[in-house]
Amino acid sequence: MRICVIGTGYVGLVTAACLAEVGHYVIGLDVDQDKLNKLTEGVMPIHEPGLDAIVLRNMKSGHLTFTPSYADAMAETGVVFLAVGTPPEEDGSADLSYVLAAARSAATHVRRDCILVTKSTVPVGTGEKIEAVVTEALSGRNDAPKVTVASNPEFLREGQAVDDFLKPNRIIVGIANPTDAEVFRRLYAPFNRNRDRLVIVDRKSAEITKYAANAMLATRISFMNELATFCDATGGDVEAVRKGMGSDPRIGPHFLYAGVGYGGSCFPKDVQALIASGEKHGVNMQLIEAVHEINQMQRQRFVKAILTALEGIEEPRVALWGLAFKPETDDMREAPSRDVIDALLARGARIRAHDPVAMDVCKGLWPNEEHLEFMESLDACTPDADALVMMTEWLCFREPDWNAVESSMRGRLLFDGRNVYDPTTLKARGWQYHGIGRNGIA
Ligand code: NAD
Numbered sequence: 001m002r003i004c005v006i007g008t009g010y011v012g013l014v015t016a017a018c019l020a021e022v023g024h025y026v027i028g029l030d031v032d033q034d035k036l037n038k039l040t041e042g043v044m045p046i047h048e049p050g051l052d053a054i055v056l057r058n059m060k061s062g063h064l065t066f067t068p069s070y071a072d073a074m075a076e077t078g079v080v081f082l083a084v085g086t087p088p089e090e091d092g093s094a095d096l097s098y099v100l101a102a103a104r105s106a107a108t109h110v111r112r113d114c115i116l117v118t119k120s121t122v123p124v125g126t127g128e129k130i131e132a133v134v135t136e137a138l139s140g141r142n143d144a145p146k147v148t149v150a151s152n153p154e155f156l157r158e159g160q161a162v163d164d165f166l167k168p169n170r171i172i173v174g175i176a177n178p179t180d181a182e183v184f185r186r187l188y189a190p191f192n193r194n195r196d197r198l199v200i201v202d203r204k205s206a207e208i209t210k211y212a213a214n215a216m217l218a219t220r221i222s223f224m225n226e227l228a229t230f231c232d233a234t235g236g237d238v239e240a241v242r243k244g245m246g247s248d249p250r251i252g253p254h255f256l257y258a259g260v261g262y263g264g265s266c267f268p269k270d271v272q273a274l275i276a277s278g279e280k281h282g283v284n285m286q287l288i289e290a291v292h293e294i295n296q297m298q299r300q301r302f303v304k305a306i307l308t309a310l311e312g313i314e315e316p317r318v319a320l321w322g323l324a325f326k327p328e329t330d331d332m333r334e335a336p337s338r339d340v341i342d343a344l345l346a347r348g349a350r351i352r353a354h355d356p357v358a359m360d361v362c363k364g365l366w367p368n369e370e371h372l373e374f375m376e377s378l379d380a381c382t383p384d385a386d387a388l389v390m391m392t393e394w395l396c397f398r399e400p401d402w403n404a405v406e407s408s409m410r411g412r413l414l415f416d417g418r419n420v421y422d423p424t425t426l427k428a429r430g431w432q433y434h435g436i437g438r439n440g441i442a
Pocket of ligand 1: 006007008009010011012029030031032035083084085086098101102119120121122154155156157158265266
């Protein structure tokens, strides 16, 4: 099939590459010329494991091309994915201006009947808004093709996006026009060989399903973070509690990790957008509001614990391991490390930070910040540090050489934002260990 993907960011580029990988002809369209230049030179604009090989292979075979031109992209396309951003507005609601602008441009240049498919995460009712924009763009055209609007929310996880796209556990498709179902069956047939993963529903339910999934996952995280605070107050160990409760098959072990609060490009914005959408429709999303508030508190609680422990140290030095909001990505959107870095810099601390892939992005976030240095290794962060802060559970941070760390640092403060280290062992080595919900452990 001939497909156009509008927006070549985390979702769009993965979608375009994976659809090309199974034999479709895909044009990726973006307004960001820099991004397109990089792609044309074979340089990935984002870090996503396995993505470069698929992109390069399909560019070479001619299955994947890129363009800034809507006229070129729409010439032969029967399926158009909208994968542009939906960042939060001031009030938390999703900013639909990119989605609507992309839909308008697509409809203006469309040459044949096609389905406009929203992959971006959009609030319920956006399908109708897109339809209105399309109708307006097509009005007055004698040769106007038929354009229908569908919803196909994306559930990929950054860091595992290629695998998630190629081996989805479900493909949710929301349609208003029953004949569109057949197009989606053909489009996704290569991903459905082992079992049918297509779940075809009405468009509004598809739009809601995406927010429901993210809100549920965020709820599990905030639930565990609240329990972690309770464990700290009572002397329990949230990790022991997690294992105990997660072994109940009705609960399951996933997304039960207490930590520094969720971040990234999706959970914070989608939770707030769902709250705003509830307000707009006269529904008070009490539980989701609490999820958001707990998350904000959790992030601040960690920052406060660090600042309190550093009280009295003039110009403290901090080694910071991990910057990205989670391992295997360079995405720094809403990363909890940003709160920690900003608070430490405001306190006058000197930070040496390392992350395996996110440092280039970070250099742009804190340009010319002389108290923040990005180091090429873990070891390079620790000399003379008063405190060590672990923010992202990259595998390479799991088993540090504690002898080397201890001999290079001048202090023994450890803030384990992901509960990856063993408090008992570290306390026995003389560390002042601060985890999340495990501070009562001897
Ligand atoms: P992104 O910011 O990485 O990419 C968006 C791209 O769209 C950018 O390259 C931008 O230049 C381009 N763009 C903006 N306006 C355009 C226009 N009018 N025409 C063409 N291109 C345009 O965003 P992302 O992280 O890929 O997210 C995209 C959408 O997918 C969002 O709604 C997000 O909530 C959703 N989503 C994201 C993830 C994720 O893990 N990042 C997962 C599932 C869903």
